[in-house]
Amino acid sequence: MAKLGWLVVSLSLFVLVTDLCEAISSCNGPCKTLNDCDGQLICIRGKCDDDPDVGSHVCSNGGGGGGSSPPSGNSCQPFSHKVCKGTSHPQYKCSPPVTSSTRAILTNNDFSQGGDGGGPSECDDKFHSNSELIVALSTGWYNRGSRCGKKIKITARNGKSVLAKVVDECDSINGCDTEHAQQPPCRNNIVDASNAVWDALGLDIDVGEEPINWSDVN
Numbered sequence: 686m687a688k689l690g691w692l693v694v695s696l697s698l699f700v701l702v703t704d705l706c707e708a709i710s711s712c713n714g715p716c717k718t719l720n721d722c723d724g725q726l727i728c729i730r731g732k733c734d735d736d737p738d739v740g741s742h743v744c745s746n747g748g749g750g751g752g753s754s755p756p757s758g759n760s761c762q763p764f765s766h767k768v769c770k771g772t773s774h775p776q777y778k779c780s781p782p783v784t785s786s787t788r789a790i791l792t793n794n795d796f797s798q799g800g801d802g803g804g805p806s807e808c809d810d811k812f813h814s815n816s817e818l819i820v821a822l823s824t825g826w827y828n829r830g831s832r833c834g835k836k837i838k839i840t841a842r843n844g845k846s847v848l849a850k851v852v853d854e855c856d857s858i859n860g861c862d863t864e865h866a867q868q869p870p871c872r873n874n875i876v877d878a879s880n881a882v883w884d885a886l887g888l889d890i891d892v893g894e895e896p897i898n899w900s901d902v903n
């Protein structure tokens with residue numbers, strides 16, 4: 686009788702604890718719905734993570750040195766795919782975490798009216814001269830305009846670096862329409878830069894893409 690009573694108590698404790706855990710998962714904790722996650726976190730693929738729409742960095746900043754945490758690049762997963770001209774392209778609301786040396790791919794953008802950059806820049810609704818030191822950032826890094834008008838430092842493999850102003854978003858969600866010059870959604874790790882930026886870094890625009898590192902400038 687005493688044994689059975691203990692079993693019942695243990696079982697209900699177990700259920701209670703399990704319920705509690707499910708109700709308030711923190712970063713990377715299991716979840717079924719948004720309500721299962723702590724604070725501003727959302728449920729992505731069964732795990733609680735930062736909500737890119739809110740722009741919190743609770744989970745991405747928590748890593749570092751643990752060894753048990755997955756590579757930072759894996760923390761940002763596509764939420765869907767868009768098919769343009771028969772090819773499927775991932776759509777992202779997030780970008781990899783920003784550090785003091787954030788790895789990215791430098792591409793070339795035409796910010797002028799009538800150029801292949803599509804509509805006017807997202808930050809100021811204006812077109813820009815390609816002789817300005819300006820960039821567009823992937824949706825996650827653009828972060829709802831929080832970097833608009835601010836400068837980032839871009840460093841190339843050749844050791845050269847330049848400061849460039851954020852004026853636009855490289856849209857990682859939408860694409861394949863007139864506004865985006867029929868381009869597929871942007872990848873999530875793009876710094877899309879003017880001719881002036883490429884020139885300042887001593888890079889050949891014809892190459893199309895170059896690995897770079899960037900950081901926020903205070």
Ligand SMILES: *[C@@H]1O[C@H](CO)[C@@H](O)[C@H](O)[C@H]1NC(C)=O
Nearest residue numbers: 786788840841842896897898
């Ligand atoms: C970016 O930084 C990482 C480490 O900080 C370094 O290993 C890599 O070579 C750098 N890449 C470029 C293009 O400078």
